[in-house]
Amino acid sequence: MSFLDERQQKLVLDLLGRELSKDEFYRQFPVAPSEARALGLDVLRRALREHDADDVEFGLLIGFALGMTPDYVDTLHTLAAEDWHTRHEDVIDALDGLIPSGAPVSAEVLHHAALSAFPYRDDDEAFALGVKCIWALSHLRTPEAIERLGELLASENPILEGNAETRLYAIAEDDKETSTLKRRANELLAAHMVHSSRG
Numbered sequence: 001m002s003f004l005d006e007r008q009q010k011l012v013l014d015l016l017g018r019e020l021s022k023d024e025f026y027r028q029f030p031v032a033p034s035e036a037r038a039l040g041l042d043v044l045r046r047a048l049r050e051h052d053a054d055d056v057e058f059g060l061l062i063g064f065a066l067g068m069t070p071d072y073v074d075t076l077h078t079l080a081a082e083d084w085h086t087r088h089e090d091v092i093d094a095l096d097g098l099i100p101s102g103a104p105v106s107a108e109v110l111h112h113a114a115l116s117a118f119p120y121r122d123d124d125e126a127f128a129l130g131v132k133c134i135w136a137l138s139h140l141r142t143p144e145a146i147e148r149l150g151e152l153l154a155s156e157n158p159i160l161e162g163n164a165e166t167r168l169y170a171i172a173e174d175d176k177e178t179s180t181l182k183r184r185a186n187e188l189l190a191a192h193m194v195h196s197s198r199g
Contacts, residue, residue: 003046003055012058015065022066036066044075053085060090068094070103077106080113086120088113089129096136110137111148114160127159134160138167146171146181150188154195165189 004012011028014020026033040063047055056079063072072094079091092113095105114133121129134152137145149171152164171177172185 002052002058003043004058009058012061012065016061037063037069038071040064040066040068041072041075044072044079047085048075048078048082051082051084053087056085056087057090060087060094063094064090068098070098070101073098073103073105077109080109081116083118086118088116088118088121089132092129092132092136096132096139099136099139105136105140107137107140107142107145107148110140110145111151114152115155127157130155130157130160131163134163134167138171141171141177141181143181143184146184146188149185150192153188153192165192 002009008029011020011025015022015025020028022033022036025031026036029039031039040059040061043055043059043062046052047059076091076095076098079085080088080095092110095103095110099105110133114130114137116129118129130152134149137149137152146168149164149168152160153168155161155164168185168189172182172189174182
């Protein structure tokens with residue numbers, strides 16, 4: 001049984017559809033404004049315990065509508081690898097959205113999700129998830145994220161390979177980036193070019 005009843009689910013959808021203000025949502029749900037940002041996390045944690053795919057969807061919708069905090073990261077990391085729900089792209093979007101706040105998003109989790117094949121997705125959808133992961137990795141701008149992008153250059157899938165290459169070039173050419181990350185991005189691109197020419 002879902003964490004949210006049908007009335008609460010409709011309130012979430014009305015909030016997202018802008019048929020309901022946040023203040024009205026807080027009143028009707030009901031939830032205190034000070035607790036609203038934790039509501040989505042509560043739903044997601046319950047979804048993990050119960051393996052409830054609907055709660056994954058609604059927990060994410062609430063989080064997107066009311067805001068997510070770094071507290072979400074561990075739960076989102078776990079959800080990124082679970083195969084019983086169908087909201088992996090939204091999970092990656094949520095992690096990507098938390099990166100600017102300094103949340104400790106894991107490059108390893110993003111890399112693993114980029115290469116994962118979930119049973120509900122066809123090949124085109126699988127690559128769309130991988131591309132989202134690659135962009136999130138490029139937004140992390142950490143040494144580990146750069147290394148994971150370098151590993152994705154070796155992907156047998158040309159879409160993933162091409163996107164990893166594009167994002168590494170963007171990092172290498174970014175005047176605002178640190179010299180260490182720019183140098184490593186250039187090294188990975190050069191090694192990839194040599195490997196590709198031999199292949």
